[in-house]
Amino acid sequence: MNEMQLKFLSRSENEIFARNAVAAFVLPLNPSLSEISDIKTAVSEAVTNAIVHGYRGDEGWIVLNCKTDGNSLHIEISDSGRGIEDVAEAQQPFFTTLAGEERSGMGFTIMQTFMDDFAVRSATGAGTTVTMRKDFGAKAEADAR
Secondary structure (H helix, E strand, O other), X not given: OEEEEEEEEOOOHXXXXXXXXXXXXXXXXXXXXXXXXXXXXXXXXXXXXXXXXXXXXXXXXXXXEEXXXXXXXXXXXXXXXXXXXXXXXXXOOOXXXXXXXXXOOOHHHHHHHHOOEEEEEEEOOOEEEEEEEEXXXXXXXXXXX
C-alpha cells in the first residue's frame, strides 16, 4: 500500500498538476495507457467541478488523497466550497447549474463511466467530496467477466 496527499488552491492551472500527479502515482501498478487516460480524465473532471462549481470564482483549497491497495487505486478529492443541494439531481447527465457558461453537465457521468467505483458526498455550505476507485490487472479482468 502507498498513499499521498496534495493540497492546492482552486486555480484552473492546478487541474493539470493534479491529473499528472495521480498519473505518476499510479505507475507502480503498471496501468495501460487507456487506464491512465481514464484516471486523468476523471481527476480533471473532479478538480474542475471543485473549481467551477464549489468555489465559483472564489479561491479555496482542494485536497487530493490517493491510495493504492493491491491492484486498486483509491482517489478522494474534496473542497470546502458551496456544496451541492441535491446530489442525485447533480449526477443526472446534462444537469448543470451554470448553463449559460457552456458547461455540459457531464462531469459526474464521465467520472462514473471511467472509474470502477464512484460516489459523491456533499453538504450545502460545507463542500463536496468525490471518491473513486480504479482496478488494474487481474482484479479488473476478473470483475469484467
